[in-house]
Amino acid sequence: MNVGLYHYLLLGAILFATGVAAVVTRRNAIGVLIGVELILNAANVNLVGFSRFSGGLDAQVFALFVIVLAAAEAAVALAIILQLFDKRTDVDVDRASSLRG
Amino acid sequence: MAETLPSYVPWILFLPAIGAVVQQLLGPRLPRKGDLVVVGTMAASLVLSVVTMLAWAKLPAGHYFAASWKWFELAGGVTFEMGMVVDGLTSALLCVVTIVATLVFLYSTAYMKGDPRYHRFFFWLSFFGVSMLILTLADNLLMLFIGWELVGLCSYKLIGFWSEDLANAEAAKKAFITTRVGDVGMLIGIMILYTQCGTLHIGEIFAAVKGGAFGGQEGLLTLAGVGLFFGAVGKSAQFPLHVWLPDAMAGPTPVSALIHAATMVAAGVYLSARMFPLFTPDALGFIAWTGGITAFIGAIIAVSQTDIKKVLAYSTISQLGYMILGVGVGAPWAAMFHLCTHAMFKACLFLGSGSVIHAMHHAQDLKDMGGLRAKMPVTFWTFVISTLALAGIPLTSGFMSKDAILLQALHEHRYVLFVLGFGVAFLTAFYMTRLVWLCFMGKPKNEEKFSHAHESPLVMIAPLVILAAFTPWVFWGGFAEDFFGTPAYYESHPDFEHVQEAYIAPGAEAPHHEHPWYFQLLAYTTGGLGLALGIGIFLSGRRDEKSRLLPAPLHDLSVHKFHMDEMYLDGIVAAGNALSEQSHWIDANVVDGAVNVSGAVSLFVGDASGDADQVIVDGAVNLTADVAEGAGAMVATAQTGRIRNYITAALGLTAVVVVILVFVL
Numbered sequence: 001m002n003v004g005l006y007h008y009l010l011l012g013a014i015l016f017a018t019g020v021a022a023v024v025t026r027r028n029a030i031g032v033l034i035g036v037e038l039i040l041n042a043a044n045v046n047l048v049g050f051s052r053f054s055g056g057l058d059a060q061v062f063a064l065f066v067i068v069l070a071a072a073e074a075a076v077a078l079a080i081i082l083q084l085f086d087k088r089t090d091v092d093v094d095r096a097s098s099l100r101g
Numbered sequence: 102m103a104e105t106l107p108s109y110v111p112w113i114l115f116l117p118a119i120g121a122v123v124q125q126l127l128g129p130r131l132p133r134k135g136d137l138v139v140v141g142t143m144a145a146s147l148v149l150s151v152v153t154m155l156a157w158a159k160l161p162a163g164h165y166f167a168a169s170w171k172w173f174e175l176a177g178g179v180t181f182e183m184g185m186v187v188d189g190l191t192s193a194l195l196c197v198v199t200i201v202a203t204l205v206f207l208y209s210t211a212y213m214k215g216d217p218r219y220h221r222f223f224f225w226l227s228f229f230g231v232s233m234l235i236l237t238l239a240d241n242l243l244m245l246f247i248g249w250e251l252v253g254l255c256s257y258k259l260i261g262f263w264s265e266d267l268a269n270a271e272a273a274k275k276a277f278i279t280t281r282v283g284d285v286g287m288l289i290g291i292m293i294l295y296t297q298c299g300t301l302h303i304g305e306i307f308a309a310v311k312g313g314a315f316g317g318q319e320g321l322l323t324l325a326g327v328g329l330f331f332g333a334v335g336k337s338a339q340f341p342l343h344v345w346l347p348d349a350m351a352g353p354t355p356v357s358a359l360i361h362a363a364t365m366v367a368a369g370v371y372l373s374a375r376m377f378p379l380f381t382p383d384a385l386g387f388i389a390w391t392g393g394i395t396a397f398i399g400a401i402i403a404v405s406q407t408d409i410k411k412v413l414a415y416s417t418i419s420q421l422g423y424m425i426l427g428v429g430v431g432a433p434w435a436a437m438f439h440l441c442t443h444a445m446f447k448a449c450l451f452l453g454s455g456s457v458i459h460a461m462h463h464a465q466d467l468k469d470m471g472g473l474r475a476k477m478p479v480t481f482w483t484f485v486i487s488t489l490a491l492a493g494i495p496l497t498s499g500f501m502s503k504d505a506i507l508l509q510a511l512h513e514h515r516y517v518l519f520v521l522g523f524g525v526a527f528l529t530a531f532y533m534t535r536l537v538w539l540c541f542m543g544k545p546k547n548e549e550k551f552s553h554a555h556e557s558p559l560v561m562i563a564p565l566v567i568l569a570a571f572t573p574w575v576f577w578g579g580f581a582e583d584f585f586g587t588p589a590y591y592e593s594h595p596d597f598e599h600v601q602e603a604y605i606a607p608g609a610e611a612p613h614h615e616h617p618w619y620f621q622l623l624a625y626t627t628g629g630l631g632l633a634l635g636i637g638i639f640l641s642g643r644r645d646e647k648s649r650l651l652p653a654p655l656h657d658l659s660v661h662k663f664h665m666d667e668m669y670l671d672g673i674v675a676a677g678n679a680l681s682e683q684s685h686w687i688d689a690n691v692v693d694g695a696v697n698v699s700g701a702v703s704l705f706v707g708d709a710s711g712d713a714d715q716v717i718v719d720g721a722v723n724l725t726a727d728v729a730e731g732a733g734a735m736v737a738t739a740q741t742g743r744i745r746n747y748i749t750a751a752l753g754l755t756a757v758v759v760v761i762l763v764f765v766l
Contacts, residue, residue, distance in 0.1 A: 020748070020752060023744070023745070023748050024745045024748055024749055024752075025745070032744065093743070093744050093745075094743055094745075096742075097741065097742025097743055098742065
C-alpha cells in the first residue's frame with residue numbers, strides 16, 4: 001500500500017478526535033491531560049505529514065517545538081494536579097469547579 | 102535741631118520691659134517673688150533717665166535728641182515709624198516717672214506683703230512703668246496712642262486688683278469705660294491730623310500745619326485740637342469725665358499714688374503741652390474753661406469727703422484742672438512744671454495715706470482716725486510738708502508752679518479764671534488742713550484701731566522722706582523755664598511767635614509778666630488764709646468729719662459730688678439700658694423672626710432636595726447597578742466551572758466557523 005498524505009491526515013484526525021473525546025468525557029484530570037497530549041500529537045502528525053510532502057523541513061522544526069512545549073505543559077499540569085490532590089484527595093475535574101461564575 | 106539719640110536712651114524703655122517679662126514668666130519662682138527684679142530694673146531706668154536729662158541739658162539751645170525706625174509699611178508706600186524724642190519736656194517727665202515709680206515699687210514691697218497675688222501685682226506695676234515710658238518717649242501720635250491705651254489697661258487691671266470685691270471690679274470698669282469715651286475724641290483728632298497732614302510724626306505734623314495743611318480750615322484745626330484734648334479730658338479726669346478717678350481709689354494705695362496721682366493722669370497734661378502749638382485760640386479757650394471748672398468742682402467736693410483717699414482723689418482732679426488751665430491760658434511750660442511738682446508731693450501724700458491705711462488695718466474712713474501724729478511721726482511730718490506744698494504756701498514747689506499758672510491767666514486777661522484759681526487755692530489749703538487735722542490731730546476716735554496703729558517699716562517711710570525732700574523751692578529754682586522752654590520741633594511750630602511767647606525760648610529772657618501788687622498779695626496770703634481758717638475751725642475740737650463747712654447749697658452739691666454720678670446713671674446709663682432693651686426686643690422678634698423664617702424655608706428646600714436626591718439621582722445610580730447585576734447573573738450561568746463544557750463550546754463554535762468557512766464562503 002502506498003502511504004500518502006491522506007493517511008497522515010487521517011491518522012491526525014483520528015488522534016485529534018480521540019484526544020477531544022478524552023478531554024470532554026474524562027473526569028480524571030490525568031485522563032484529561034492525556035487527551036490534551038493526544039491533541040498536540042495529532043497536530044504533530046499533521047505537521048510531519050505536510051513536511052514530508054512539501055519538501056521543506058520547517059514544519060518538522062515546529063513539531064520539535066511542540067514536543068518540548070508538551071513536555072513543559074505536562075510538567076506544569078502534573079504539578080497542578082499534585083497540588084489539587086493535596087487539597088482535595090481526588091483529581092475529579094468536575095468537582096474542582098470553585099472558579100465558576 | 103535734632104541730634105543723634107544716645108544709644109542708652111532706648112534702654113530706659115527696654116530695662117523695665119525686660120523686668121516685666123521676667124516677672125511675668127518667672128515671678129513666683131524667684132526669691133521674694135521677683136519684686137527685686139522689678140524695683141531694680143526701674144531704678145536702673147531712673148539712673149539712665151537722669152543721665153539722659155544731663156546729656157540733654159548740655160546740648161545747645163533748641164537742640165534735642167531724636168531717632169526713629171521704620172515699623173511697618175502699608176500697600177501704596179505708606180510707612181509708619183517708631184521713634185523717640187528727648188527734649189526738656191520728655192527728660193523731665195522721664196525723671197518724674199522713674200523717680201516716683203521706683204519709690205512706689207519699693208514702697209509696695211512692704212505695703213503688699215503677704216498678698217496672694219504679690220508677683221502679679223508687681224508684673225502689672227512694671228508693665229505700667231513700661232507703658233508710661235512708651236507714652237513719654239514717643240515722637241509720633243501712633244506710638245503715643247499705644248502707650249496711652251496700655252497705661253489705661255494697666256490702670257484697669259490695678260484698680261480691680263482685688264477684684265474679689267465686686268465694687269473694685271465695678272470701679273475698674275468705670276475707669277476703663279469713662280477714659281475710653283475721651284479716647285474716641287482723641288482718635289478723631291488723630292484721624293483729622295492724619296488726613297490733613299498725611300503723617301503721624303509730631304514734628305512733621307507741626308511742619309505740615311505751618312506749611313498750610315489746614316489752609317482756610319481753622320474750624321477743622323480747632324476740632325482736631327479739641328479732639329486730642331478730649332483724650333486728655335478722659336485720662337486726666339477733667340470735667341465732665343472726672344467721675345472715674347475717685348472710684349479708682351478702690352485700687353491698692355501705691356497704685357493710686359503712682360497711676361492716679363503722679364503719672365498716668367498727668368499724661369493728658371503732657372499730651373496737651375506736647376501738642377500745644379496745634380491749639381487754636383478757640384480750642385485754648387475751651388481748654389482753659391474746662392480746666393478752671395474742673396479745678397473748682399474738685400476742690401468743692403474735696404471739702405466734704407470723709408474717705409482719706411477720696412479727699413486726695415478730688416484734690417488730684419482739682420490740681421489736674423490747674424494744669425489744664427495752665428495749658429489753656431497759654432503756659433504749657435507752667436502746666437508741665439506744676440505736673441512735676443504735683444507728682445512729687447501728691448505721690449508723697451498718697452503714700453502717706455497708704456501708710457496710715459496700713460497702720461489702721463485698711464480703715465480708710467476719717468471717722469476712725471485722729472491723733473495719729475504721736476504714733477506715726479515720720480508719716481505725719483512728710484504729710485504736713487506735702488500738704489504745705491499742695492496748699493501753695495510760699496517757699497514750696499507748689500507755690501511756684503501754681504502761681505506761674507495763675508500769673509499767666511492774669512496776663513491773658515482771663516480774670517474770671519484767675520479769681521476762680523485763687524478761690525481753688527484757698528479751698529485747697531482749707532480742705533488739706535481739714536484732712537491733716539482729722540487724720541493726725543485731735544483725739545483718737547477709734548481707740549481700738551488706734552491702739553494697734555504703729556509707724557510703717559523703713560521701706561515705706563523712706564520713699565515718703567525722699568518725696569518730701571522735693572518740696573522746698575530750692576530744688577526747683579529756675580528749673581521750669583530751662584526744661585519746658587525748649588520743646589522739640591520748636592522751630593516747625595505753625596504759629597511761631599505765638600508759641601515763642603508760650604514756650605520761653607531758652608537763654609532768652611522769660612516773657613516778663615508784671616506781678617501787680619494785688620497778685621502778690623493774693624499769692625502770698627491765700628494759702629495761709631485757708632490754712633488759718635482750717636486750723637481755727639478745728640482747734641475748738643467741736644467739728645468732726647461730718648460737719649458742714651460750706652454754705653448750704655454748696656455743701657449739698659459737695660456731698661453729692663455735683664450729682665454727676667446720678668446724672669450719668671439716670672441719663673446715659675439708663676438711656677443705654679433702655680436702648681439695649683429695645684434692641685433686645687427687636688433682636689428677639691424681628692431679627693430672630695427673620696432668621697427663623699429663613700431657617701424654615703431652608704428646611705423645606707432641604708427636604709425637597711433630599712427627596713429628589715433619593716428618588717431621581719439614587720434611582721439612576723441604582724438602575725445602572727441593577728442592570729449590570731442582571732447581565733452579570735445571566736452570563737454567570739455559562740460559567741459552570743466544568744472544563745468539558747468550555748471545551749465542548751469551543752469545539753462547537755470552531756465546527757460552526759469551519760462549516761461557514763468551507764461551505765458558505
